[in-house]
Amino acid sequence: DAKTTQPPSMDCAEGRAANLPCNHSTISGNEYVYWYRQIHSQGPQYIIHGLKNNETNEMASLIITEDRKSSTLILPHATLRDTAVYYCIVRADYSGGGADGLTFGKGTHLIIQP
Amino acid sequence: EAQVTQNPRYLITVTGKKLTVTCSQNMNHEYMSWYRQDPGLGLRQIYYSMNVEVTDKGDVPEGYKVSRKEKRNFPLILESPSPNQTSLYFCASSWDRAEGYTFGSGTRLTVV
Numbered sequence: 001d002a003k004t005t006q007p008p009s010m011d012c013a014e015g016r017a018a019n020l021p022c023n024h025s026t027i028s029g030n031e032y033v034y035w036y037r038q039i040h041s042q043g044p045q046y047i048i049h050g051l052k053n054n055e056t057n058e059m060a061s062l063i064i065t066e067d068r069k070s071s072t073l074i075l076p077h078a079t080l081r082d083t084a085v086y087y088c089i090v091r092a093d094y095s096g097g098g099a100d101g102l103t104f105g106k107g108t109h110l111i112i113q114p
Numbered sequence: 115e116a117q118v119t120q121n122p123r124y125l126i127t128v129t130g131k132k133l134t135v136t137c138s139q140n141m142n143h144e145y146m147s148w149y150r151q152d153p154g155l156g157l158r159q160i161y162y163s164m165n166v167e168v169t170d171k172g173d174v175p176e177g178y179k180v181s182r183k184e185k186r187n188f189p190l191i192l193e194s195p196s197p198n199q200t201s202l203y204f205c206a207s208s209w210d211r212a213e214g215y216t217f218g219s220g221t222r223l224t225v226v
Contacts (some may be wrong), residue, residue: 046214101159
């Protein structure tokens with residue numbers, strides 16, 4: 001699976017849109033981009049995933065560049081409860097046997113300021 | 115409520131005393147997985163299961179066993195726990211491997 005690069009931390013004001021970038025310049029054609037978040041020591045929470053089209057759900061929007069080398073997770077109206085570590089994960093949509101786990105890097109610690 | 119339930123939430127045990135951490139999901143998911151989380155190492159997969167009676171090793175399977183006798187349950191077994199298995203453990207499930215996973219609340223295990 002391709003590696004991802006995320007800023008270690010970001011601040012955002014409450015009520016504003018939080019835009020979290022992720023670089024995945026070595027992504028392959030069959031690899032999806034997933035976003036999860038983890039609020040201190042709780043189980044990770046799935047947010048959204050996509051292949052090449054932009055995606056939106058009730059939690060967030062995912063914008064993937066046309067060359068697929070980077071993406072942005074957008075939380076449209078951030079609240080204090082959105083303070084968490086956000087993980088961008090790239091993963092192929094197949095199982096070839098053996099280890100197939102999600103590779104969680106260090107992520108971005110997003111802090112929502114009141 | 116759709117959820118993944120792990121028990122216990124906290125456990126302190128002694129080296130060598132066999133233990134089982136249970137995981138149950140009520141979403142009829144076929145795919146289930148166990149992870150451990152350690153400071154500086156992130157989450158690492160221990161074992162996963164594609165369906166009943168189908169299990170496979172993840173990145174760090176040594177010292178662990180699993181079983182999948184029925185779809186909803188995926189227990190993690192430590193036959194002879196050691197202090198290096200002190201960690202925060204998460205169970206996860208999904209419709210299939212490509213979909214988003216639902217994680218449990220975690221089990222904090224301390225082996226002394």
